[in-house]
Amino acid sequence: MTRTWRIGVAGLGTVGAGLLSFLAEKDGFAPQGGKAVVTGVSARSRSRPRPFDISGLPWFDDPVALAASPDIDIFVELVGGSDGPAKAAVEAALKAGKPVITANKALIAVHGAALAGLAEAQGVPLLFEAAVMGGTPAVKVVRESLVGEEIHSVAGILNGTCNYILSAMESSGRSFEEVLAEAQRLGYAESDPTMDVGGFDAAHKISILAALAFGCAPSFAAAEIEGIDQVALLDIQMAKDLGYRIKLIASAERSDAGVLVRVHPTLVALNHPLAQTGGVLNAMFIEGSRIGRIFIQGPGAGAGPTAAAVAADIADVMTGAQRPVFQRPALELKPFTPVDPARSTSRAYLRFLVKDEPGVIAAVSETLAEAGVSIESFLQKPVDGSDGVPIVLTTHAVAESVLTAAIDRIADLSSVLDRPRLMRIARS
Amino acid sequence: MTRTWRIGVAGLGTVGAGLLSFLAEKDGFAPQGGKAVVTGVSARSRSRPRPFDISGLPWFDDPVALAASPDIDIFVELVGGSDGPAKAAVEAALKAGKPVITANKALIAVHGAALAGLAEAQGVPLLFEAAVMGGTPAVKVVRESLVGEEIHSVAGILNGTCNYILSAMESSGRSFEEVLAEAQRLGYAESDPTMDVGGFDAAHKISILAALAFGCAPSFAAAEIEGIDQVALLDIQMAKDLGYRIKLIASAERSDAGVLVRVHPTLVALNHPLAQTGGVLNAMFIEGSRIGRIFIQGPGAGAGPTAAAVAADIADVMTGAQRPVFQRPALELKPFTPVDPARSTSRAYLRFLVKDEPGVIAAVSETLAEAGVSIESFLQKPVDGSDGVPIVLTTHAVAESVLTAAIDRIADLSSVLDRPRLMRIARS
Numbered sequence: 005m006t007r008t009w010r011i012g013v014a015g016l017g018t019v020g021a022g023l024l025s026f027l028a029e030k031d032g033f034a035p036q037g038g039k040a041v042v043t044g045v046s047a048r049s050r051s052r053p054r055p056f057d058i059s060g061l062p063w064f065d066d067p068v069a070l071a072a073s074p075d076i077d078i079f080v081e082l083v084g085g086s087d088g089p090a091k092a093a094v095e096a097a098l099k100a101g102k103p104v105i106t107a108n109k110a111l112i113a114v115h116g117a118a119l120a121g122l123a124e125a126q127g128v129p130l131l132f133e134a135a136v137m138g139g140t141p142a143v144k145v146v147r148e149s150l151v152g153e154e155i156h157s158v159a160g161i162l163n164g165t166c167n168y169i170l171s172a173m174e175s176s177g178r179s180f181e182e183v184l185a186e187a188q189r190l191g192y193a194e195s196d197p198t199m200d201v202g203g204f205d206a207a208h209k210i211s212i213l214a215a216l217a218f219g220c221a222p223s224f225a226a227a228e229i230e231g232i233d234q235v236a237l238l239d240i241q242m243a244k245d246l247g248y249r250i251k252l253i254a255s256a257e258r259s260d261a262g263v264l265v266r267v268h269p270t271l272v273a274l275n276h277p278l279a280q281t282g283g284v285l286n287a288m289f290i291e292g293s294r295i296g297r298i299f300i301q302g303p304g305a306g307a308g309p310t311a312a313a314v315a316a317d318i319a320d321v322m323t324g325a326q327r328p329v330f331q332r333p334a335l336e337l338k339p340f341t342p343v344d345p346a347r348s349t350s351r352a353y354l355r356f357l358v359k360d361e362p363g364v365i366a367a368v369s370e371t372l373a374e375a376g377v378s379i380e381s382f383l384q385k386p387v388d389g390s391d392g393v394p395i396v397l398t399t400h401a402v403a404e405s406v407l408t409a410a411i412d413r414i415a416d417l418s419s420v421l422d423r424p425r426l427m428r429i430a431r432s
Numbered sequence: 433m434t435r436t437w438r439i440g441v442a443g444l445g446t447v448g449a450g451l452l453s454f455l456a457e458k459d460g461f462a463p464q465g466g467k468a469v470v471t472g473v474s475a476r477s478r479s480r481p482r483p484f485d486i487s488g489l490p491w492f493d494d495p496v497a498l499a500a501s502p503d504i505d506i507f508v509e510l511v512g513g514s515d516g517p518a519k520a521a522v523e524a525a526l527k528a529g530k531p532v533i534t535a536n537k538a539l540i541a542v543h544g545a546a547l548a549g550l551a552e553a554q555g556v557p558l559l560f561e562a563a564v565m566g567g568t569p570a571v572k573v574v575r576e577s578l579v580g581e582e583i584h585s586v587a588g589i590l591n592g593t594c595n596y597i598l599s600a601m602e603s604s605g606r607s608f609e610e611v612l613a614e615a616q617r618l619g620y621a622e623s624d625p626t627m628d629v630g631g632f633d634a635a636h637k638i639s640i641l642a643a644l645a646f647g648c649a650p651s652f653a654a655a656e657i658e659g660i661d662q663v664a665l666l667d668i669q670m671a672k673d674l675g676y677r678i679k680l681i682a683s684a685e686r687s688d689a690g691v692l693v694r695v696h697p698t699l700v701a702l703n704h705p706l707a708q709t710g711g712v713l714n715a716m717f718i719e720g721s722r723i724g725r726i727f728i729q730g731p732g733a734g735a736g737p738t739a740a741a742v743a744a745d746i747a748d749v750m751t752g753a754q755r756p757v758f759q760r761p762a763l764e765l766k767p768f769t770p771v772d773p774a775r776s777t778s779r780a781y782l783r784f785l786v787k788d789e790p791g792v793i794a795a796v797s798e799t800l801a802e803a804g805v806s807i808e809s810f811l812q813k814p815v816d817g818s819d820g821v822p823i824v825l826t827t828h829a830v831a832e833s834v835l836t837a838a839i840d841r842i843a844d845l846s847s848v849l850d851r852p853r854l855m856r857i858a859r860s
Contacts, residue, residue: 035760148747275708
C-alpha cells in the first residue's frame with residue numbers, strides 16, 4: 005500500500021525547476037513505500053520561461069496560500085531570503101501542521117531557532133539538507149550521523165562562487181573584477197554578487213552547521229564576516245610562492261569561552277585537502293573528540309545536486325522520523341556565546357608596499373619583534389612599474405589582538421606605503 | 433517526557449567496551465528525547481579483563497537469550513562473524529520484534545537480504561552504520577542522503593589495516609611480512625590477518641555499499657577479491673617512480689550488464705585524494721548522475737569512532753523512522769547480476785623480471801603490440817644482486833581479457849623470468 009504525499013513547491017528558479025523535473029523523471033518519486041506527487045506550485049511569475057512545463061500544475065499566486073492549502077502534505081520552500089514571503093510561507097505551513105523542506109540558508113541562519121520551536125510544537129519536521137553544500141551530505145551528517153559526538157569544530161569551503169573566482173584568478177592570472185565579470189556572464193555569479201563574494205552566503209551556512217554541531221541557536225548576527233572582494237591577484241601569487249592557496253574558509257569552533265563563527269579569506273597549505281578543493285566544489289572538515297577528523301567534499305550547488313538533496317528530505321519526511329531540528333529540542337538550545345576574535349590565535353600572512361630604500365626590512369622586523377610577533381618567512385619580489393616594493397611575510401602563531409597592534413605600528417612607519425593586508429593561515 | 437530505551441549489547445570486545453563507556457560517559461545517552469540505558473550484556477567470557485567494569489550489568493551467557501529477552505528494547509550485536517551466534521542472535525531479536533543494530537559487515541554482506549526481509553516483515557529497523565568506515569558516515573549517506581540519486585559507482589579504501597601496512601611499507605622501505613608483524617605487535621592487525629590482508633573485510637563492506645547504492649541484494653559471494661599479501665616493496669617503489677601509490681581499492685560499479693564488485697591492489701595517481709588517504713584512514717568516492725562525485729574520508733575503525741556510529745544508530749531507532757534496510761524493500765531488491773571482470777577495461781601496471789641481455793625490451797614490446805596492448809610508459813631500474821632485471825610498464829586502457837592473454841604470451845618469452853605481476857590503475 006503506497007501512501008501518496010502531495011507536495012507544494014514555492015519558488016521555481018533553478019532548484020525549483022530542477023526538483024520538478026526530478027520528480028517527473030521518477031514518475032512520482034516513490035522511495036520507501038511513499039509516492040511524491042506535486043499538487044501545487046507558486047512563484048513570482050507564472051509565465052516566465054522555465055526548463056520545466058508547469059502548465060499542468062495547480063498554480064498559487066501566493067506562496068502563503070500554497071503553504072496552508074489543504075491540498076498539500078509537504079511544503080517545499082525554494083523562494084529564498086531570510087524574511088518576506090519565504091518566512092511567511094514557512095510559518096504558515098508549520099502552523100498548519102505541515103512538514104517543511106527548505107533550501108533557504110538565510111532563513112534558517114537568521115530565524116532557525118524560532119522556526120524549530122514552531123515545528124517541534126506542531127510535531128512536524130523542518131528539514132534543510134539543500135541549504136548547506138547543495139547535494140553533498142552535510143546537514144544530515146552533522147545532525148544524525150554525529151549525534152552522539154562532541155564536535156569541536158567545523159570548517160570548510162561553503163560557497164562555490166567564491167571558490168570558482170579564487171580558482172580562476174589563480175589559473176588565469178586575472179583580477180577579481182575580471183573573473184567576477186566572467187562568472188556573471190557564465191551564470192556562476194549573480195548580477196548582484198554581494199551575498200556570495202561578501203561572504204554572507206558562507207556565513208549563513210556555517211551558522212547553521214554551528215547550531216547543528218554545538219546544539220546552540222543559529223546566530224548569523226554573531227558571525228565575523230570578510231569576503232573575497234579585497235583578495236588581490238598579487239596575494240594569490242605571493243601565497244603560492246610561499247606554498248599556500250587562498251580559500252574563503254567558513255569555520256565554527258567551540259571552546260570553553262563559547263563559539264567563534266567566522267568567514268574569511270585564509271591561506272591553506274597546498275597539500276591540504278581544502279587547497280585541493282577547486283572550482284565550484286564545496287568541502288568541510290568536522291573534528292570531534294571521538295571521531296577525529298572527517299572530511300566531506302562534493303558539489304555545493306547546481307539544480308541537479310540541490311534537487312537531489314530536497315528529494316532526500318522528502319524521503320525523510322515519509323519515514324515519519326521524529327527528531328529535533330537542531331540536534332536538541334529548540335527549547336533546550338544553548339545560548340550562542342560569541343568569542344571575541346581578538347582572543348583567537350593563528351599564524352598570519354601580511355602583505356604591504358614599502359619604499360625601495362635601505363633599512364626598510366630592518367625597520368619592519370624590529371617593529372614586529374617589539375610588538376611580540378615572530379616572523380616565520382619573508383618574501384620580497386621585484387615588481388615592474390610599481391610605486392613601491394611589495395613585501396610578504398608570514399608569522400608564527402600569534403594572538404589576533406597582538407597582531408592588530410603590530411599592524412598599526414607597521415602602517416605608521418615612514419617607509420611603509422599602505423596599511424598591511426592581513427590574512428590568516430589555516431592549521432594543517 | 434523521556435522514554436527510556438533498554439539496550440542489550442552482545443559482544444564486549446573493543447567496540448562493545450567502547451560503546452558501554454560511551455553510554456556511561458553520557459550518563460545514559462539521551463538524544464532526541466529518548467534515553468538509552470544498558471540492561472543486559474553478553475560475551476564469550478564474563479571474567480576477561482575489560483577497560484569497562486561490567487559487574488553491575490545483567491549478564492547473559494547466551495547472546496540469543498539476551499536478544500529475545502523481554503528486558504531489552506534494542507539489540508546491539510558486536511559479536512562478529514557471518515554465521516554462528518551473531519546470526520542466531522540477530523534473527524532471534526528480529527523475530528522478537530526488536531530493532532537490531534550491528535557492526536557486523538560479514539553478517540550483512542552474506543545474509544543481509546534475508547535479515548532485511550525479516551526486519552521489514554516485523555516492522556523494525558536493522559541498522560549497521562558501524563559496519564562500513566567505522567565512525568565515518570557511509571551507510572546513512574548512501575541509504576538516506578542519496579536516496580533519490582542514480583549512483584553509478586562507489587570506490588574507496590575501506591580497510592584501515594591494509595592501508596596502514598601499505599603506507600608503512602612505503603614510508604619505511606620494509607617488506608609486507610615485516611610491516612605485518614609490526615602491525616600485529618601494535619594491535620593494528622589480528623593474529624590471523626587473513627580477513628584484512630586477504631581483502632575479505634573490504635569485500636564485505638563494498639558488498640554492503642553496492643546493495644545500498646544499487647538496490648540489489650548484498651552478494652559477497654560474487655565479489656572478485658585480491659588482497660595485499662602479494663604486493664612487493666619493489667612494486668610500491670616502482671609505482672611511486674611512475675607517479676602512483678598502491679592502495680587496496682574496493683569498488684562497485686553498475687552498468688547495463690550488471691554490477692561489478694571487486695577488491696584489489698590498485699595504482700592511484702599521487703595527487704588523487706585516495707592516494708593521500710594514509711595510515712588507518714578510510715575514504716570513498718560516490719559517483720552519480722546528478723551529484724557528480726562526493727568524497728568522504730575519516731577514521732575507519734577504533735573503539736571511539738565505531739561506538740559513536742553505533743550510538744547514532746541507537747538515536748535513529750528512537751526517531752521511529754520506518755524505511756527499508758537497503759534503500760528499497762527487501763522483497764523488491766533487484767537480483768545481483770555480476771559482470772564478468774574479463775570484460776572490464778582499465779589502464780594497467782605490469783612488472784616482471786627479464787634476463788639482462790640485448791633485445792628483451794623489443795621482444796616484450798612486440799608481444800604486447802601483437803596482442804593489442806598499447807604501452808604508456810616503461811621503466812627499467814638496475815637492481816644489485818638480482819637474478820634478473822625488473823621491468824615495469826604501464827598500458828593505455830585495455831580490456832582485461834586482452835591483457836590477460838598478452839601476459840600469457842609475455843610469460844612464455846624465453847627472456848622473461850617470471851609471470852608478470854598485474855595491477856590495475858585507477859581512473860583519475
